[in-house]
Amino acid sequence: MKIGPILAKRGDWLSPEGGDHPVVISSRVRLARNLSKMPFPGWAKKTERIRILDEIKPEINCLNQMKDGFSEHLNELSAVEKQVLVERHLISREHAAKGVGSAVMISSSQAISIMINEEDHLRMQAITSGLDLLKTFQMIDEVDTALEAHLDFAFDPELGYLTACPTNVGTGMRASAMVHLPGLVLGEQVNQVVNSVNKIGLAVRGLYGEGTEALGNLFQVSNQTTLGEKESQIIERLNKVIETLIQRESQARENLLATRRTTLLDQIGRAYGILTHAHSVSSKEALNLLSIMRLGIDLGFFPEGGRLIINALLMETQPAHLQHFSQQKLAAEERDYRRADIVREKLKSFPKPNNTKESGDHTADPAPESK
Amino acid sequence: MICDVCKTNPATVYLTQIVDGNMKKVNLCESCSKDKGVSDPTGFALADLLLGLGETQQVEQASPAEQCPACGFTQADFKKTGRLGCSDCYATFADGLSSLLQAMHKGIKHTGKVPARLFRDLARFDRLNELKRNLEEAVTKEDYESAATIRDEIRQLESGEVDS
Ligand SMILES: [Zn+2]
Numbered sequence: 001m002k003i004g005p006i007l008a009k010r011g012d013w014l015s016p017e018g019g020d021h022p023v024v025i026s027s028r029v030r031l032a033r034n035l036s037k038m039p040f041p042g043w044a045k046k047t048e049r050i051r052i053l054d055e056i057k058p059e060i061n062c063l064n065q066m067k068d069g070f071s072e073h074l075n076e077l078s079a080v081e082k083q084v085l086v087e088r089h090l091i092s093r094e095h096a097a098k099g100v101g102s103a104v105m106i107s108s109s110q111a112i113s114i115m116i117n118e119e120d121h122l123r124m125q126a127i128t129s130g131l132d133l134l135k136t137f138q139m140i141d142e143v144d145t146a147l148e149a150h151l152d153f154a155f156d157p158e159l160g161y162l163t164a165c166p167t168n169v170g171t172g173m174r175a176s177a178m179v180h181l182p183g184l185v186l187g188e189q190v191n192q193v194v195n196s197v198n199k200i201g202l203a204v205r206g207l208y209g210e211g212t213e214a215l216g217n218l219f220q221v222s223n224q225t226t227l228g229e230k231e232s233q234i235i236e237r238l239n240k241v242i243e244t245l246i247q248r249e250s251q252a253r254e255n256l257l258a259t260r261r262t263t264l265l266d267q268i269g270r271a272y273g274i275l276t277h278a279h280s281v282s283s284k285e286a287l288n289l290l291s292i293m294r295l296g297i298d299l300g301f302f303p304e305g306g307r308l309i310i311n312a313l314l315m316e317t318q319p320a321h322l323q324h325f326s327q328q329k330l331a332a333e334e335r336d337y338r339r340a341d342i343v344r345e346k347l348k349s350f351p352k353p354n355n356t357k358e359s360g361d362h363t364a365d366p367a368p369e370s371k
Numbered sequence: 372m373i374c375d376v377c378k379t380n381p382a383t384v385y386l387t388q389i390v391d392g393n394m395k396k397v398n399l400c401e402s403c404s405k406d407k408g409v410s411d412p413t414g415f416a417l418a419d420l421l422l423g424l425g426e427t428q429q430v431e432q433a434s435p436a437e438q439c440p441a442c443g444f445t446q447a448d449f450k451k452t453g454r455l456g457c458s459d460c461y462a463t464f465a466d467g468l469s470s471l472l473q474a475m476h477k478g479i480k481h482t483g484k485v486p487a488r489l490f491r492d493l494a495r496f497d498r499l500n501e502l503k504r505n506l507e508e509a510v511t512k513e514d515y516e517s518a519a520t521i522r523d524e525i526r527q528l529e530s531g532e533v534d535s
Pocket residue numbers: 374375376377378379380399400401402403404
């Protein structure tokens with residue numbers, strides 16, 4: 001299958017079938033594997049990388065999970081196509097920079113994607129919507145188990161799966177959740193929460209980080225260590241932290257509703273106003289305003305059904321998506337116009353925020369600070 | 372605050388991690404954080420950065436081996452890239468790597484998944500070691516009857532290894 005049809009479809013984790021979670025947008029688990037007796041991709045010569053690719057690719061093609069999937073060599077993809085895959089979290093930024101001797105294979109549902117000759121010979125990931133790291137792990141574990149019957153993976157009884165970078169050795173697993181924390185950001189508690197999570201060997205970072213702010217209030221929580229714990233223990237540890245994050249975020253949202261209702265309504269109203277009327281919206285502005293719209297849905301100011309539209313817009317307003325679907329290379333300015341057009345169109349039937357709901361005491365509100 | 376990598380641009384990305392009871396802090400500017408792959412949090416580990424910030428010295432100091440016999444990778448290459456050349460490099464540079472691994476991970480012994488094929492070998496390996504210990508014990512105790520039985524079992528297991 002060619003890349004066009006794959007990109008035209010939304011991934012399962014952004015589709016109506018995918019579950020909704022007010023805080024956790026997606027769960028992702030990645031496994032790193034290497035063939036034994038072969039140099040790692042970064043050290044291998046071009047001919048060796050091609051040989052490795054030729055050995056691995058047919059085995060993946062045979063997998064049930066990859067039936068009717070998409071498969072392409074990196075040198076056959078355009079820069080925009082690669083970037084679209086990055087924006088969808090199907091390949092890494094590093095992989096997008098690869099060419100001859102590297103490939104990407106994606107299942108038809110886009111739940112499974114496999115990078116060949118990224119930093120390791122194999123980087124396999126599963127992504128699902130909402131919070132279910134264990135299920136996500138099992139999906140990719142099955143792929144790994146099927147492949148190991150045919151491929152001789154580099155493994156050491158003491159050190160586990162051997163990877164190009166010592167930071168991945170052991171399980172070779174990186175599990176992560178994408179979390180939406182607008183309450184903690186608006187409540188100015190996010191730094192404190194992020195720091196406490198980072199202290200226990202898990203990493204939290206803005207997903208679209210530019211400077212200290214996390215665009216779209218989106219964060220990624222992941223394990224930093226891969227050796228010395230079982231996969232299930234790592235996931236359990238992550239789950240505990242994510243549960244805490246969800247709790248803190250919910251508290252922060254309740255707190256905002258109770259004490260800064262007007263500020264909150266103002267933010268939501270402005271987000272709605274700008275997105276439904278603006279004619280030029282930067283990618284940064286879109287992310288931040290769509291995040292507030294999502295919060296508005298979570299808090300009942302917009303109908304539940306709107307979440308899918310917002311999820312889709314979060315993806316479709318990113319630079320490469322815009323360019324891919326408008327079939328042309330766009331200058332930054334044109335992208336902003338086009339982005340605004342798409343958002344206005346998609347939000348045409350979106351109702352105004354319903355703020356009559358359980359209105360609190362407005363006098364308790366502190367004066368909204370000017371930005 | 373100034374970026375720890377380029378030492379020129381102001382740092383905008385702050386990372387903290389407790390490793391082995393020590394707080395490790397790295398501050399990065401926007402362009403260095405992108406260079407180091409920090410922009411993709413799933414592909415990123417702080418230890419990765421530490422590799423680029425002089426911790427690879429440990430490998431150099433502790434490893435007698437200069438070059439991996441399997442792939443030709445050298446310590447200098449590791450220092451430059453923070454990546455190894457092939458899976459055999461782990462054995463080649465084992466001495467130096469062990470302290471590095473200890474600093475970056477929860478433990479230094481893999482306890483997770485084992486490829487099914489190896490799982491059987493490993494179980495046999497563990498059993499063999501156990502039997503050999505038992506044998507020694509039996510011999511010390513001059514319990515020759517048990518020793519003979521254990522020896523038989525060891526022989527059986529070892530011949531099985533040749534079969535597979
Ligand atoms: Zn820098």
